[in-house]
Amino acid sequence: MNPIPQRFAHHLDLKHGCVELTHGGGGRAMAQLIEELFLAAFDNDWLRTQDDGARLPGCDGRLVMATDSHVVSPLFFPGGDIGCLSVHGTINDVAMTGAKPLYLAATFILEEGFPLADLKRIVDSMAQASRQAGVPIVTGDTKVVERGKGDGVFITTTGIGVIPPGVEISASRAKPGDAILISGALGDHGMAVLSQRENLSFESPIMSDTAALHGLVAALIQVAPGIHCLRDPTRGGLGSALNEIAQQSGVGMRLREAAIPVHEPVRALCEFLGLDPLYVANEGKLLAIGPAKLAETALAALRNHPLGREAAIIGEVVADDHGFVEMETTFGGRRLVDWLSGEQLPRIC
Amino acid sequence: MKYIDEFRDGQVAQGLAARIRQEVEPGRAYALMEFCGGHTHAICRYGIEDLLPDKVRLIHGPGCPVCVLPSGRLQSAIDLAERDRVILCSYGDLLRVPGAQGDTLLKAKARGAEVRMVYSISDALDIARAQPGRQVVFFAIGFETTTPPTAVVILQARREGLHNFSVYCNHVLTPPALRAILADHRPGSGADPKANSLLNGCIGPAHVSTIIGSEPYQFVAADYRQPLVIAGFEPLDVLQAILLLIRQINTGAAKVENEYTRAVTPEGNRKAQRLMAEVFELRPRFEWRGLGELPDSALAIRPEFAEWDAERRFTMPPIQAADHKACACAEVLRGIKRPQDCKVFGAACTPDHPLGSCMVSAEGACAAHYHYGRFRQAAA
Ligand code: SF4
Numbered sequence: 001m002n003p004i005p006q007r008f009a010h011h012l013d014l015k016h017g018c019v020e021l022t023h024g025g026g027g028r029a030m031a032q033l034i035e036e037l038f039l040a041a042f043d044n045d046w047l048r049t050q051d052d053g054a055r056l057p058g059c060d061g062r063l064v065m066a067t068d069s070h071v072v073s074p075l076f077f078p079g080g081d082i083g084c085l086s087v088h089g090t091i092n093d094v095a096m097t098g099a100k101p102l103y104l105a106a107t108f109i110l111e112e113g114f115p116l117a118d119l120k121r122i123v124d125s126m127a128q129a130s131r132q133a134g135v136p137i138v139t140g141d142t143k144v145v146e147r148g149k150g151d152g153v154f155i156t157t158t159g160i161g162v163i164p165p166g167v168e169i170s171a172s173r174a175k176p177g178d179a180i181l182i183s184g185a186l187g188d189h190g191m192a193v194l195s196q197r198e199n200l201s202f203e204s205p206i207m208s209d210t211a212a213l214h215g216l217v218a219a220l221i222q223v224a225p226g227i228h229c230l231r232d233p234t235r236g237g238l239g240s241a242l243n244e245i246a247q248q249s250g251v252g253m254r255l256r257e258a259a260i261p262v263h264e265p266v267r268a269l270c271e272f273l274g275l276d277p278l279y280v281a282n283e284g285k286l287l288a289i290g291p292a293k294l295a296e297t298a299l300a301a302l303r304n305h306p307l308g309r310e311a312a313i314i315g316e317v318v319a320d321d322h323g324f325v326e327m328e329t330t331f332g333g334r335r336l337v338d339w340l341s342g343e344q345l346p347r348i349c
Numbered sequence: 350m351k352y353i354d355e356f357r358d359g360q361v362a363q364g365l366a367a368r369i370r371q372e373v374e375p376g377r378a379y380a381l382m383e384f385c386g387g388h389t390h391a392i393c394r395y396g397i398e399d400l401l402p403d404k405v406r407l408i409h410g411p412g413c414p415v416c417v418l419p420s421g422r423l424q425s426a427i428d429l430a431e432r433d434r435v436i437l438c439s440y441g442d443l444l445r446v447p448g449a450q451g452d453t454l455l456k457a458k459a460r461g462a463e464v465r466m467v468y469s470i471s472d473a474l475d476i477a478r479a480q481p482g483r484q485v486v487f488f489a490i491g492f493e494t495t496t497p498p499t500a501v502v503i504l505q506a507r508r509e510g511l512h513n514f515s516v517y518c519n520h521v522l523t524p525p526a527l528r529a530i531l532a533d534h535r536p537g538s539g540a541d542p543k544a545n546s547l548l549n550g551c552i553g554p555a556h557v558s559t560i561i562g563s564e565p566y567q568f569v570a571a572d573y574r575q576p577l578v579i580a581g582f583e584p585l586d587v588l589q590a591i592l593l594l595i596r597q598i599n600t601g602a603a604k605v606e607n608e609y610t611r612a613v614t615p616e617g618n619r620k621a622q623r624l625m626a627e628v629f630e631l632r633p634r635f636e637w638r639g640l641g642e643l644p645d646s647a648l649a650i651r652p653e654f655a656e657w658d659a660e661r662r663f664t665m666p667p668i669q670a671a672d673h674k675a676c677a678c679a680e681v682l683r684g685i686k687r688p689q690d691c692k693v694f695g696a697a698c699t700p701d702h703p704l705g706s707c708m709v710s711a712e713g714a715c716a717a718h719y720h721y722g723r724f725r726q727a728a729a
Contacts, residue, residue, distance in 0.1 A: 258359070274711065322727045324724045326724055328396075330358075330395075331396065331397070331400070332362055332366070332400060333398070333400055334399050334724075335722070336720060336724050
């Protein structure tokens with residue numbers, strides 16, 4: 001244990017203590033929480049200055065900034081927790097523009113009474129995710145709300161990155177004839193979380209796929225810089241992501257269901273609940289759309305990366321004024337892959 | 350779970366489709382109704398209509414529990430949810446179904462009513478155990494499939510002496526609804542002849558039949574001279590059932606056949622039937638959305654279990670609520686209009702803003718058609 005800094009009479013009780021209102025009050029208690037918990041975990045030169053903002057070196061190229069708030073329940077799920085999720089989520093948002101993510105900021109809204117042990121677990125998980133990704137958390141903020149006015153912990157992360165020259169990636173650039181690729185199996189994250197919700201009490205071996213995808217994006221762009229669109233199909237799943245791109249680009253899509261990878265336990269659990277894996281959230285998959293002549297190269301690049309082993313070409317972009325995303329079913333029929341309306345709900349019939 | 354894929358095998362499907370094409374006879378009509386929303390969903394989800402010759406027409410039936418609940422009873426649930434200390438537990442789909450004047454449980458929830466979405470009735474029981482100071486009501490709907498679990502939970506509540514739990518019972522029965530549909534589609538009946546709605550056969554329920562068995566459908570053959578084939582919810586089951594129906598139609602037969610023998614027996618699940626009989630009794634009349642009042646078509650909780658019957662525990666005066674005036678749900682549920690024949694389909698009525706109940710649940714004909722089949726109209 002570190003020697004106790006003179007300003008604080010005791011260490012934070014990270015085993016049995018709880019978040020208190022004073023931890024957000026701007027006084028000594030807050031300074032201690034920051035120092036013993038956040039600083040200790042995220043430690044880097046920018047944070048060590050303890051200034052209000054992080055001074056970052058200038059850089060060439062176009063900057064990208066993205067932000068994402070995380071409110072997941074449960075906070076801990078098989079394969080991850082809200083901590084690493086909040087780091088991966090924003091890194092991925094930055095990466096989906098083709099940019100290399102450089103820095104993160106993190107804001108915590110804590111509920112009074114939240115166990116410090118859980119907070120430490122979450123913060124350690126963020127620190128590990130940020131270190132593994134090579135994207136430091138350079139500034140942050142903490143607020144505490146009264147008991148009953150939050151849901152344990154909410155985390156907002158903001159990221160900055162820089163786009164390499166020659167890369168032009170946007171959801172409005174899909175063109176008829178483009179190939180559609182997915183970097184792996186669908187639905188792992190959503191079903192891992194759903195299977196943990198208290199009112200769905202069955203055992204399942206499904207693990208969240210939460211991961212930082214900027215390495216995969218870099219590998220892809222290196223061999224196929226002409227890629228048109230990238231998306232991480234998070235909430236709303238592949239179905240929603242494709243509809244968004246179809247709308248923004250003014251095109252239609254044709255998918256082949258048989259080509260879309262879904263792990264067996266996910267398929268089975270979806271089947272049991274009457275859910276469609278096409279609409280279930282992913283946190284470690286990317287969707288890439290680009291010229292057909294790049295498709296095989298892009299596929300090989302994805303498959304060569306540990307996060308893209310199960311990548312597949314799942315369809316193509318077509319001209320379609322209605323912007324319909326259609327799918328040839330495993331059965332040989334056709335169906336629409338529509339926007340999701342409301343939340344996906346289990347079947348009762 | 351390789352099991353699932355076996356029933357979705359594309360090649361087997363193509364083989365069945367080829368046989369269907371061969372066996373369809375030029376001089377005959379093949380208008381087939383799938384009673385269940387589960388079948389409607391499978392048909393739209395897998396694009397089964399693409400595999401069928403034009404002569405085979407599928408007509409969606411009323412077997413969607415959310416769709417057939419009349420607006421008045423839904424409004425009663427909304428009113429109940431708004432009472433002090435009540436927690437109303439409901440399946441998610443019901444939250445978006447319009448009651449009176451387009452009010453929904455979701456809107457009531459936003460106004461502050463305690464409405465909880467649950468995945469099963471036992472979740473509601475757990476909530477009641479955890480919240481002894483509140484009155485927890487489960488909004489029970491569904492055909493014979495969801496009725497036995499409701500019975501089990503009511504018995505459990507009695508065993509535990511759980512006095513803050515009750516059920517708002519809206520369980521309905523399949524055979525009376527099927528009878529009403531067949532009467533409607535009989536030659537010379539009220540059905541609009543222009544809608545070409547005479548039926549030539551029915552695809553019988555999957556999950557419902559596992560409970561009630563195949564025997565209760567004999568009246569379809571005996572009284573209405575119609576073939577009926579009970580089929581599972583997998584897409585291959587549906588194709589297989591269509592082939593069996595075509596064969597019956599070609600030979601002029603009218604039998605109850607069971608394609609779903611892996612789960613359905615002639616007498617059904619006796620244990621489940623006993624449970625239902627122990628807890629429920631027939632309601633002499635019950636209103637269905639679309640089908641109107643049908644005799645002996647729904648279940649009420651027996652007086653012995655009055656304490657767990659929300660309709661007895663709370664005063665719940667019957668509410669008459671008119672459906673939206675542009676809504677064609679009644680005709681869609683009776684199979685005399687197709688979803689796309691409704692004037693507001695896809696325009697004023699969409700899954701995001703449903704005017705009628707058929708646009709809400711995944712088993713609803715309008716929702717299934719909107720989600721999976723809309724591109725066909727656009728192409729037409
Ligand atoms: S489109 Fe809407 S209003 Fe029309 S029948 Fe269907 S659900 Fe009812």
